[in-house]
Amino acid sequence: MDIVHQYWPFLISAAFLSWILLQRYGTPLRKIPGPFHASWTRLPRFIAVASGRPHEWELKLHRKYGRIVRVGPDLVSVGDPAAINIIYNANDKFKKSRFYLPFMVYDEEGMLPDPLVINDKALHTRMKKNAYTAYSMGAMLQLEPLVEKVTERFFALLDKRPTCDLGKWLRFYATDVIFAVTFGEDLGFMEKGDPIGMMPMLEYVVGDYVAIVGTVPWLHKFLLGNRFVARLALGENGLEGAALDLALKQVDKFRQKMAASAGGMDGPCTFVHRLLEHQKKDPESITDRELNTHAFGNITAGADTTAIAMRTIMFNVARHPDIYRALCREIRDEAGLKLPVSYATASALPYLDAVIKEALRIHPPNGVMYCRTVPPEGATICDKFLPGGTEVGISPWVVHYDDELFPDPERFEPERWLAADADLVARRKRSIFAFSAGSHTCLGKNISLMEITKLIASLLVRYDISLEDPDGNMSFKCRWFTPQTGLIVKLKIRDS
Numbered sequence: 145m146d147i148v149h150q151y152w153p154f155l156i157s158a159a160f161l162s163w164i165l166l167q168r169y170g171t172p173l174r175k176i177p178g179p180f181h182a183s184w185t186r187l188p189r190f191i192a193v194a195s196g197r198p199h200e201w202e203l204k205l206h207r208k209y210g211r212i213v214r215v216g217p218d219l220v221s222v223g224d225p226a227a228i229n230i231i232y233n234a235n236d237k238f239k240k241s242r243f244y245l246p247f248m249v250y251d252e253e254g255m256l257p258d259p260l261v262i263n264d265k266a267l268h269t270r271m272k273k274n275a276y277t278a279y280s281m282g283a284m285l286q287l288e289p290l291v292e293k294v295t296e297r298f299f300a301l302l303d304k305r306p307t308c309d310l311g312k313w314l315r316f317y318a319t320d321v322i323f324a325v326t327f328g329e330d331l332g333f334m335e336k337g338d339p340i341g342m343m344p345m346l347e348y349v350v351g352d353y354v355a356i357v358g359t360v361p362w363l364h365k366f367l368l369g370n371r372f373v374a375r376l377a378l379g380e381n382g383l384e385g386a387a388l389d390l391a392l393k394q395v396d397k398f399r400q401k402m403a404a405s406a407g408g409m410d411g412p413c414t415f416v417h418r419l420l421e422h423q424k425k426d427p428e429s430i431t432d433r434e435l436n437t438h439a440f441g442n443i444t445a446g447a448d449t450t451a452i453a454m455r456t457i458m459f460n461v462a463r464h465p466d467i468y469r470a471l472c473r474e475i476r477d478e479a480g481l482k483l484p485v486s487y488a489t490a491s492a493l494p495y496l497d498a499v500i501k502e503a504l505r506i507h508p509p510n511g512v513m514y515c516r517t518v519p520p521e522g523a524t525i526c527d528k529f530l531p532g533g534t535e536v537g538i539s540p541w542v543v544h545y546d547d548e549l550f551p552d553p554e555r556f557e558p559e560r561w562l563a564a565d566a567d568l569v570a571r572r573k574r575s576i577f578a579f580s581a582g583s584h585t586c587l588g589k590n591i592s593l594m595e596i597t598k599l600i601a602s603l604l605v606r607y608d609i610s611l612e613d614p615d616g617n618m619s620f621k622c623r624w625f626t627p628q629t630g631l632i633v634k635l636k637i638r639d640s
């Protein structure tokens with residue numbers, strides 16, 4: 145005992161050192177290159193995400209160590225576009241990892257069947273199947289008149305603001321659009337600001353908390369995963385609970401409207417209407433809880449992501465006079481678009497399409513790796529063996545800045561998507577990872593693309609747009625979402 149007393153500092157240091165060496169070398173992951181400190185602790189990555197710069201940290205590591213990097217004791221970042229098909233494919237062998245624990249929302253029946261987080265293949269397939277038609281582009285196109293009504297109100301508000309924070313307005317706009325297409329009516333975010341106090345929940349819980357705590361998921365049960373702490377921090381039913389309540393209320397309201405109309409509802413068939421009709425025809429195919437969860441998912445996943453993409457487009461178009469001129473020429477002179485702009489005409493414009501692709505490449509709306517767990521038998525990725533249970537992921541920021549595929553990746557260059565080399569363009573398209581890939585690909589992609597394409601064309605039909613500070617930059621934080629601030633523009637109404 146005396147020896148322990150005398151040498152305890154030495155013993156503790158020796159034990160700590162042995163533990164570090166075990167973490168570093170006592171696993172097949174020792175063969176994966178990466179910084180020494182990240183091989184025994186997740187702290188460096190936690191700090192990178194908490195400080196809102198994981199994209200810079202990961203890119204720097206990939207440029208130094210190559211396409212596969214050990215960024216935590218049991219966490220590997222992959223930067224090889226060819227690995228997308230291995231990790232994210234339809235057979236779901238690589239399950240969602242513990243990173244998604246903080247995304248999970250519970251009601252009295254347990255965890256909500258949110259497609260984003262469920263690992264039960266049969267349930268996930270059913271969830272996707274029961275909403276497939278409602279998310280399809282065909283369904284979206286029927287909703288164009290609803291989007292156009294929101295756009296009309298948006299322009300009436302912008303008309304009165306020759307200089308404005310367009311970034312802030314785009315967020316309100318995207319929120320009203322997602323409510324309109326989901327429930328047939330919006331809550332007037334554009335007119336009233338944030339009438340239900342939902343935006344802080346989206347920003348700080350869905351955007352920041354999940355990404356930061358997702359890097360060290362065991363922490364979650366001591367934070368918002370603990371009912372008491374969640375109540376203390378977020379109020380009685382938690383802020384996500386508020387979004388869920390809102391979804392339930394809106395769905396109920398719709399049900400009542402449908403019942404009152406005796407089957408003869410006015411207007412286009414909204415997302416919830418389609419799901420309810422589907423349920424009426426085949427009650428077994430979708431439960432009430434699944435239906436409500438889809439509506440909840442639209443509220444939490446649909447607005448910020450789309451607003452981020454629209455900000456990137458407007459900033460880069462306004463920032464580069466040659467791109468601005470080329471896009472205006474296509475939209476105004478060659479296609480002669482008028483308001484309201486239809487998706488069919490706008491989506492056929494190659495330069496606009498290239499601008500949208502380039503915006504999703506240069507500034508993906510999601511900022512961290514979409515993490516998965518290597519299946520029990522292990523997997524070989526970038527010629528390295530990863531044992532079962534390793535957490536692995538690809539960040540869209542890493543693949544989108546691959547300088548072999550996208551030379552000078554920091555440059556906004558829509559022309560990359562119009563290059564003569566068809567093979568190269570096809571490889572670039574396969575590497576675009578903003579909407580993820582495989583069985584968990586974004587379900588709302590069609591809604592977003594329809595909304596973005598129509599709005600960007602409409603803005604340029606309606607206004608001459610310039611940055612208030614032509615040399616200024618937006619700033620942004622990179623977490624689960626990558627929201628920017630500082631898109632201040634001058635708008636001049638055109639004779640359109």
Ligand code: HEM
Binds near residue numbers: 508
């Ligand atoms: C530019 C806009 C958007 C981007 C960049 C985006 C991005 C993503 C990404 C990266 C994922 C998958 C994450 C992973 O693999 O773990 C995802 C999933 C999902 N997104 Fe989106 N999203 C966008 C818009 C929307 C919209 C408008 C909606 C709903 C209306 C939506 C609903 C969903 C849903 C339900 C999932 C879960 C799908 C599944 O796991 O099966 N998203 N999104």
